[in-house]
Amino acid sequence: MELVLTKHREEILKHPARFKVITAGRRFGKSVLGLMYLLRGQMQQGSNLWYITPNYRQGKLTVWPMLKSIMRTQHGWKINETELSCTQSGVTIAIKGSDAADSLRGSELTRCVLDEYAYQKPGVFEEVIYPMLTTTKGGALMIGTPDGFSNNNFYDYFIKGQGDDPLWKSWQFRTIDGGFVSEEELELAKSNLDEQAYRQEFMASFETAANRAAWAFDRSKHVTKATDLSSYRVAGIDFNVDYMSAVCASVYGDGTVHYYDEIRLKNSSTEQLCIEMKKRWPKVVETYPDPAGTARSTTSHRSDHQILREHGFQVYARRRHPSHRDRLNALNRKLRNAKGEIKMTVDPRCIYLIKDLEQVQRDRQGGIDKSNYELTHMLDACSYFLEYRYSVVQKIATSIEW
Known part of the structure; x- marks a missing residue:
């Protein structure tokens, strides 16, 4: 042989x-x-x-x-x-x-x-x-x-x-x-x-029989390193004790969004997340967090949004939670629109975001299946920003606060 x-x-x-x-x-x-x-x-x-x-x-x-x-x-x-x-x-x-x-x-x-x-x-x-x-x-x-x-x-x-x-x-x-x-x-x-x-x-592609939430995601097309990051950078945030999650994106003039880094903290707080974000992403001012953060805090008597503002972040969030379907539509339209254009990419270092994009499933109502607590946090953080800025259906009620 x-x-x-x-x-x-x-x-x-x-x-x-x-x-x-x-x-x-x-x-x-x-x-x-x-x-x-x-x-x-x-x-x-x-x-x-x-x-x-x-x-x-x-x-x-x-x-x-x-x-x-x-x-x-x-x-x-x-x-x-x-x-x-x-x-x-x-x-x-x-x-x-x-x-x-x-x-x-x-x-x-x-x-x-x-x-x-x-x-x-x-x-x-x-x-x-x-x-x-x-x-x-x-x-x-x-x-x-x-x-x-x-x-x-x-x-x-x-x-x-x-x-x-x-x-x-x-x-x-x-x-x-x-x-x-x-x-x-x-x-x-x-x-x-x-x-x-x-x-x-x-093709050696990791596939699953159920309906993926990010149905337009394809690792071979969407996972790439950017040659140059734009100066306009934002962060999407999902509040949980396990896991406190944030993902950072570089936004380009043509509307392309490149997620280039992520933070995932176990048994943590919004305060600790803010400190880590300031350390890792000093150029980020705009944040697009979980809308529920305006009403309660994960670990403090202050609201999550209030803690973000106290650390100098600008908070953009819906007054009410957008539906899962709205967020998934905005996400998948960025991944690949009807013309076949790709307007969202992900750096290979964002391993938890990539994992969510490949593994998170839709439930029977077409929403996000939340049955696995290890998943969905990065997908949520990512899609809060996309739904707010690139919503398929125009929303009116919003809050923009410092």
Whole structure:
């Protein structure tokens, strides 16, 4: 079996991050990439290198034949068909299944691959694999095709790898990027699959069956870094003890809005949020907060709006809460209007806003589903500003106060 070092594989293998996350379309060549990750570099005596699939049988049928084919061309390796392992001079390369996760505990790991991670048992990395990597300071490669927003945290780790943590890095590749499937086959797949299934299986897009609140959002089109921020900057705010949330936007003359930073504080107060905003966003004066903040404070006898004004912020808010539908219409029209124009973008560092845009769902009334307290806060903060300034339906009653 020939291992070809393509430019995508080379980029991944040479990157210094300890934990790497790959979401890729079907037939991208994920298994080959995983084996190259395990076999790269020098192996010292006592090294344990594991390729972990969602179940033992899957690993035996798909990965084990490839590993055997490779190791048979290398001198001195002992192949054990029963254990699905290859050993030499104290080095062990083995195929494992996470369906019997407890049986994996106890060993020290040097490197591991978690294949089809979206289908791995929840907690297998955090509770079983990561502790085995700590003594060796070993690394892990998580690879797979997205399964919506699965019940493990494949999506969360992908988002983490898009941030600034040097230990984590993530990539997203389409099937066509792997070079193994022709454009003709992909066109055939389009005719045989619905759009959502095609985007998930061949475009490596995190999809979900329910109706997304930000239905016009597309990571590949809307997540980008701005080359230059405008001088006009505003902040949208959602008041909660968990989580106090604010998102900052740069607004351009043509009406384009670029969200470039966010603040998310746990077990906090409006006072603490104001201090952090002044520190992080000294140029921001205009704020577009939760309209309910005029009547009550999250943690103080003063109203949230009053606290904002005391810190020098100008407060723009409706006298009454706009409907969820009005906010979602304003948001989605900015994301993509009827002419196909994109008037809203998001910096990759805004991981919680992006998560909301991808995961928050609509309820049966067409509003925002609030059942998951971890979500919606950044989407709310973002949409208060958009609904106020770019409302689809013109409003009359407003309050503008210092």
